[in-house]
Amino acid sequence: MRHNKVDNELGVQLRNLLKEKSISMRSLSKQTEIDTATISRIINGKRKANLNHLESFAKSLEVPVVDLIEAAGYRAETTKEEKRTGIDMELKYTKKLLEAYEIEQERLTMENIEQELKVHQEYSQTEEGRKMIFTSFKEKLKKSGSANSFIQQLEEMYHRFRSQKGSKTEVALLGGALIYFILTIDMIPDYMFAIGFLDDVLIVKYTMLLLKC
Structure with missing residues (x-):
């Protein structure tokens, strides 16, 4: 069924x-x-x-x-316990996809994800970082395909960041994810269409998870 x-x-x-x-x-x-x-x-x-x-x-x-x-249903079913640690399942899922496409996946680890986000979060709080988000986000969004849940989440994050909605920590989390999305060269380069945004999806979901904690 x-x-x-x-x-x-x-x-x-x-x-x-x-x-x-x-x-x-x-x-x-x-x-x-x-x-x-x-x-x-x-x-x-x-x-x-x-x-x-x-x-x-x-x-x-x-x-x-x-x-x-x-x-198409290739995502594995998860238990309630696995959903509570959903980012680990997302990471395994993404690595499985990369393996299917014979893409090197060694850089895609939780440690690297957290390190990348930390660097981008700090940068997003600078004048230069905020300028990058405000001037480059919408253009990058246009290149990312038609409307879907990923795009909708990004737009929500952008509006929250722009309005500074939330605590300083929450705004930094939003900014870090947005800068990661804007940059083309990341753990999976965005020019590798159509799998180039898999890590961006993972980063966005991880950020949303942190915001709910």
């Missing part, structure tokens, strides 16, 4: 993206070199998309591959 629900979620997302970008299934087939019948079966929930399918769709439709991967 869960697979049918997941496949339908992916199908709805693909249909919406095709409509939004005015692309037919036949055109998508030519761009991705995936048979039109296969695309139709995936969209209608009659076939489960594999990672190669999802990467090809993401490139052609210009969306982060993580959005399609989650919709």
